[in-house]
Amino acid sequence: MSTVTNDIHHDEHHDHHDHKPSGIKRWLYTTNHKDIGTLYLWFAFIMFLIGGAMAMVIRAELFQPGLQIVDPNFFNQMTTVHGLIMVFGAVMPAFTGLANWMVPLMIGAPDMALPRMNNWSFWILPFAFLILLMSLFMEGGGPAFGWTFYAPLSTTYSNDTTALFVFSVHIMGASSIMGAINVIVTILNMRAPGMTFMKMPLFVWTWLITAFLLIAVMPVLAGAVTMVLTDKFFGTSFFDAAGGGDPVMFQHIFWFFGHPEVYIMILPAFGIVSQIVPTFSRKKLFGYSSMVYATASIALLSFIVWAHHMFTTGMPVGAELFFMFATMLISVPTGVKVFNWVATMWRGAISFEIPMMFSLAFIVLFTIGGLSGLMLAITPVDFQYHDTYFVVAHFHYVLVTGAVFSIMAATYYWLPKWTGKMFDITLAKWHFWCSLISVNLLFFPMHFVGLAGMPRRIPDYALQFADFNKWISLGGFAFGLSQLIFLALLIKACRKKGEPVSAQVWDGAEGLEWEVPSPAPYHTFETPPVVK
Amino acid sequence: MGKIFTGFWGVMAFLVSFASFAASDPKPEQYQLNLRSGVTDISQQVYDLHMTIFWICVVIAIIVFGAMLWATIFHRKSRGVKPATFHESVKVEIAWTVVPFIILIGMAIPATKTLIAMEDVSAPDVSVIVTGSQWKWHYKYMDNEVEYYSVMATQPEQIANKLEKNINYLLEVDRPLVIPTNQKVRFLITSDDVIHSWWVPDFAVKKDANPGFINEAWARVEKPGIYRGQCAELCGKDHGFMPVVVIAKEPAEYAAWIEEQEELQRKAKEEEQKLLAMNMDMDELMTVGERVYNTTCAACHMPNGEGLPGVFPALKGSDIALNDMQKHIDVVVNGVSGTAMQAYAKQLSMKELAAVITYERNAWGNDTGELVQAKDVNAVLNGQ
Numbered sequence: 001m002s003t004v005t006n007d008i009h010h011d012e013h014h015d016h017h018d019h020k021p022s023g024i025k026r027w028l029y030t031t032n033h034k035d036i037g038t039l040y041l042w043f044a045f046i047m048f049l050i051g052g053a054m055a056m057v058i059r060a061e062l063f064q065p066g067l068q069i070v071d072p073n074f075f076n077q078m079t080t081v082h083g084l085i086m087v088f089g090a091v092m093p094a095f096t097g098l099a100n101w102m103v104p105l106m107i108g109a110p111d112m113a114l115p116r117m118n119n120w121s122f123w124i125l126p127f128a129f130l131i132l133l134m135s136l137f138m139e140g141g142g143p144a145f146g147w148t149f150y151a152p153l154s155t156t157y158s159n160d161t162t163a164l165f166v167f168s169v170h171i172m173g174a175s176s177i178m179g180a181i182n183v184i185v186t187i188l189n190m191r192a193p194g195m196t197f198m199k200m201p202l203f204v205w206t207w208l209i210t211a212f213l214l215i216a217v218m219p220v221l222a223g224a225v226t227m228v229l230t231d232k233f234f235g236t237s238f239f240d241a242a243g244g245g246d247p248v249m250f251q252h253i254f255w256f257f258g259h260p261e262v263y264i265m266i267l268p269a270f271g272i273v274s275q276i277v278p279t280f281s282r283k284k285l286f287g288y289s290s291m292v293y294a295t296a297s298i299a300l301l302s303f304i305v306w307a308h309h310m311f312t313t314g315m316p317v318g319a320e321l322f323f324m325f326a327t328m329l330i331s332v333p334t335g336v337k338v339f340n341w342v343a344t345m346w347r348g349a350i351s352f353e354i355p356m357m358f359s360l361a362f363i364v365l366f367t368i369g370g371l372s373g374l375m376l377a378i379t380p381v382d383f384q385y386h387d388t389y390f391v392v393a394h395f396h397y398v399l400v401t402g403a404v405f406s407i408m409a410a411t412y413y414w415l416p417k418w419t420g421k422m423f424d425i426t427l428a429k430w431h432f433w434c435s436l437i438s439v440n441l442l443f444f445p446m447h448f449v450g451l452a453g454m455p456r457r458i459p460d461y462a463l464q465f466a467d468f469n470k471w472i473s474l475g476g477f478a479f480g481l482s483q484l485i486f487l488a489l490l491i492k493a494c495r496k497k498g499e500p501v502s503a504q505v506w507d508g509a510e511g512l513e514w515e516v517p518s519p520a521p522y523h524t525f526e527t528p529p530v531v532k
Numbered sequence: 533m534g535k536i537f538t539g540f541w542g543v544m545a546f547l548v549s550f551a552s553f554a555a556s557d558p559k560p561e562q563y564q565l566n567l568r569s570g571v572t573d574i575s576q577q578v579y580d581l582h583m584t585i586f587w588i589c590v591v592i593a594i595i596v597f598g599a600m601l602w603a604t605i606f607h608r609k610s611r612g613v614k615p616a617t618f619h620e621s622v623k624v625e626i627a628w629t630v631v632p633f634i635i636l637i638g639m640a641i642p643a644t645k646t647l648i649a650m651e652d653v654s655a656p657d658v659s660v661i662v663t664g665s666q667w668k669w670h671y672k673y674m675d676n677e678v679e680y681y682s683v684m685a686t687q688p689e690q691i692a693n694k695l696e697k698n699i700n701y702l703l704e705v706d707r708p709l710v711i712p713t714n715q716k717v718r719f720l721i722t723s724d725d726v727i728h729s730w731w732v733p734d735f736a737v738k739k740d741a742n743p744g745f746i747n748e749a750w751a752r753v754e755k756p757g758i759y760r761g762q763c764a765e766l767c768g769k770d771h772g773f774m775p776v777v778v779i780a781k782e783p784a785e786y787a788a789w790i791e792e793q794e795e796l797q798r799k800a801k802e803e804e805q806k807l808l809a810m811n812m813d814m815d816e817l818m819t820v821g822e823r824v825y826n827t828t829c830a831a832c833h834m835p836n837g838e839g840l841p842g843v844f845p846a847l848k849g850s851d852i853a854l855n856d857m858q859k860h861i862d863v864v865v866n867g868v869s870g871t872a873m874q875a876y877a878k879q880l881s882m883k884e885l886a887a888v889i890t891y892e893r894n895a896w897g898n899d900t901g902e903l904v905q906a907k908d909v910n911a912v913l914n915g916q
C-alpha cells in the first residue's frame with residue numbers, strides 16, 4: 001500500500017528525549033502517545049475483568065431458578081454496572097488505547113497532536129469509574145435501572161446515588177470527546193508527506209469516522225444524563241407526563257446517542273480486521289475504497305435508525321416502517337465489509353497466526369450477530385424478540401465476539417511491536433481456543449431461551465429455561481477464566497519475556513508501523529517519512 | 533493448523549442444530565428453541581415471517597462461511613500457493629451491494645403488510661384497560677363494572693428455594709385476565725409509575741406501558757386456553773416477578789364470567805358499607821393485615837419491615853408507624869407523590885387497609901397497641 005523512502009531509523013541526536021521520569025511520575029505526567037496508549041489498554045483490561053466479575057455474579061445467580069446468591073436489587077445493580085463498565089470502561093478505552101499507540105505510527109506522526117489533552121483525557125477516566133464503583137457500596141447501592149437508565153425508573157424511582165452515576169457519565173463523556181478531538185486533529189494534520197486520505201490504513205480511516213461519531217453523540221448523552229439529574233433533584237419534568245414531559249422522549253434522546261455509540265464500538269473493530277486479514281492472507285485488502293465508503297455509510301445511517309430500539313414504545317406505524325427500512329439498509333454496507341474480507345482471503349496464501357485466528361472468529365461470529373440484527377430489524381417480529389435473551393445474544397455476539405475479539409486480535413497483532421518480543425504462543429493458543437468454545441457456549445443458547453420467551457434483566461426465571469441457563473452460566477464461567485490466561489500472557493509480555501522479533505514481525509505485514517524497529521522506540525517519526 | 537476448522541465446524545453445528553430444531557413443533561417445554569406460532573392469526577404471521585427471515589439468514593451464512601471455509605482449506609500458505617494480486621472489482625462491489633438490497637426488499641414487503649395489520653386497532657369487540665404498576669397488573673373492562681389487580685401467585689418460599697417449585701413457577705397470578713375467543717380484544721395499555729411492558733408471546737403482543745400515555749394493541753384469540761407472559765421492560769426490583777396470565781374463554785362462558793364478576797364486585801361494595809359500622813378485634817386485624825402486608829407491601833418494605841436502606845424506607849420503628857396515625861393512614865391510602873409509594877385506596881378494600889395499617893403499627897416491635905378500623909380509613913378517604 002505505501003512505501004517509505006527516507007531513513008526512518010531512530011535519530012541518534014534525539015536520544016536524550018528517551019529520558020523520562022521514572023516510577024509513578026512517568027505515567028502521571030506522560031504526554032507520550034505510547035505511554036498513554038499503554039495506560040488506556042491496561043485500564044480497559046482491568047475494567048474488562050471487573051465488569052466480567054459482575055457478569056459472573058449475574059451468571060451465578062442465574063445458574064438455577066430461585067434466588068440463591070444476591071437479592072433482586074443488587075442483581076439489577078450488577079446488570080447495570082456490568083453494561084456501563086463494559087461499554088465505557090472496557091471497549092471504548094481499549095480502542096482509544098489502540099488509536100493512541102497505532103495512529104501516529106501508522107500515519108508517520110511523532111505523537112498525537114494534543115499530548116497534554118491526551119494525558120488529561122486518560123487520567124480523568126479512573127476517577128469516573130471510581131465514582132461509579134463507589135456508589136455500589138453506598139446506602140441504597142449503585143445505579144439499578146439498566147445501563148440505558150430509562151426514565152422515570154432512573155429519576156423519580158431511583159435512589160440518591162443517581163447523582164454519582166450522572167457525574168461519572170459526564171466525566172466519561174468528556175474523556176471520550178477529548179480523545180476523539182485528538183484523533184481527528186492528529187489524522188487531519190499530521191500525516192506523513194504523501195499519505196493522502198485514500199492511502200491511509202483502514203484502521204486510521206475507521207477511527208477518523210468513529211471520532212466524528214463520538215463528537216456528534218457524546219454531548220447528547222451528556223444532555224440526557226443532565227435532564228435525568230434535574231428531573232430527579234431540581235423538579236424539572238422533561239420525562240414526567242404529569243409536568244408536561246414524556247418518558248418516551250428520554251428513549252429517543254438516549255438512543256439518538258446509543259445507536260451511533262454501537263457503531264463507535266464496532267467501526268474500529270472493522271479497521272483492525274481490515275489490517276490483519278490482508279497481512280495473513282499475503283494479499284492486499286480487497287476493495288479498499290469500497291471499505292472506506294461502506295464505513296462512512298454505516299456512520300451516516302447510524303443517525304437515522306435509533307428508534308429500532310423502541311419499537312414497542314407505541315410509535316406511529318409510519319415511524320415504525322421508516323426505522324425498519326432504515327435499519328435493514330444498514331445491512332448493505334455491513335455486508336459489503338464482510339464480503340470484502342472474504343474476497344481478500346480468496347486466493348491468498350493464508351496462514352493462521354493468533355491475530356488471524358481471532359480475526360477469522362470475528363468475521364464468522366460477528367456475521368452471526370449481524371444476521372440476528374437483521375432479524376431484529378423486522379418490526380413485527382421484533383415485538384416478540386424485544387427485551388428478551390434473543391437481544392442479549394445478539395448484542396453480545398457483536399460486542400464480545402465482535403468488538404472484544406477484534407481488540408484481542410489487535411493486541412496479539414501489535415504486541416510484538418510494542419514489546420519487541422514474541423508473546424507466548426502456547427498460552428495464546430490456549431486463550432484463543434478456550435475463549436472461542438466458551439463464548440459460544442455462553443451466548444449461543446441465549447438465542448434459544450430468548451425465542452422461548454425469557455425476558456432480559458430478570459434475577460429468576462420460569463422452569464422451562466433452567467437447562468439452557470445452566471449451560472450458559474457454565475460457558476460464562478469458562479469464558480471468564482479463559483481471560484486469566486490472557487492476563488498471564490500480557491504480564492509475561494510486559495516483562496519482555498520471549499523471542500526478539502524483527503521490525504516487520506509478521507512476514508505479510510505492510511505499513512509504516514512495521515518500518516520502525518521492534519520494540520517501537522519511545523519517540524518515532526521525529527522526521528516524517530515520505531510515503532509514495 | 534487444522535484446529536481452525538474445529539471452531540468453525542462448532543459454530544456451523546450450532547447453526548444447523550438451531551435450524552433443525554427451529555422447524556419442529558414449538559411447545560413451552562424444557563428445551564423449547566424457537567418462537568411459538570401462538571394462537572392468533574397475527575402471531576402465526578409473525579412466526580412465518582420469523583422463519584422466512586431465519587432461513588434467508590441461514591442461506592447467507594452458508595454462502596459466506598462456505599466461501600471462507602473454502603479459502604482457508606485451499607488457499608492456505610502451507611499448501612504452497614502463491615497469493616493472487618487482484619484487489620478490486622467495481623462490478624463485484626456493485627453486485628454485492630445490489631443483490632442484498634433486492635433480498636431486503638423481498639423481506640420488507642411481507643413485514644410491512646403484517647405490521648400494518650398489527651397496528652390496526654379499529655373496531656374492537658371488547659376493550660380492556662391494562663395498567664402496570666410496581667409490580668402488578670390492573671385490568672379494567674371498559675364496557676362492564678369489572679376491574680381488579682393481578683398479582684403473581686408464586687409463594688415466596690418457592691423463590692427462596694424452601695419449597696419445591698411448581699410447573700408454572702413465576703408464571704402464575706392470583707386473578708388472570710379473562711377474554712373471549714374469536715372476538716377482537718383491544719388492550720389499552722398504560723402505567724401508574726415506571727415503564728412496564730405487557731407481553732403475551734402467544735398473541736405476539738408486546739407493548740410498553742408508559743406513565744401518562746396510552747398505547748393500543750389487540751388480539752383475536754382462536755383457541756380457548758391459558759396463555760402466560762411476563763413484564764418485558766425493566767421496572768425496578770421485582771421486574772422478574774410480574775407475570776401476565778390471560779384465560780381465553782368461549783364467548784358464552786366469557787359473558788357468564790363477566791356477569792358473575794359484576795355481581796361479586798357489587799356485593800363487595802355493599803359489604804364494605806356494612807363494615808363501616810363494625811369494629812374488628814386485634815386478632816382479626818393482625819391476621820388479615822399480615823396476609824395483605826406480605827402480598828402487597830413486603831416487596832418494598834421487606835417482610836421484616838426494615839425496608840431497603842437508601843431505596844425503600846423502614847416501617848419498623850418509623851416515626852409515622854409509631855406516632856402519627858392520621859398521617860400513616862393518609863400515606864397508605866393516598867400514596868406519596870414523587871416516590872414509589874402507591875395509593876392503595878383503589879387496590880385494597882377498606883377492611884384490608886385497616887388491617888394492614890394495624891399490622892404495621894403492631895408488628896416487628898412496633899407495639900403501639902392501636903387499632904385502625906374501616907371507618908377510620910373511610911374518614912381519610914373522604915378527606916375528613
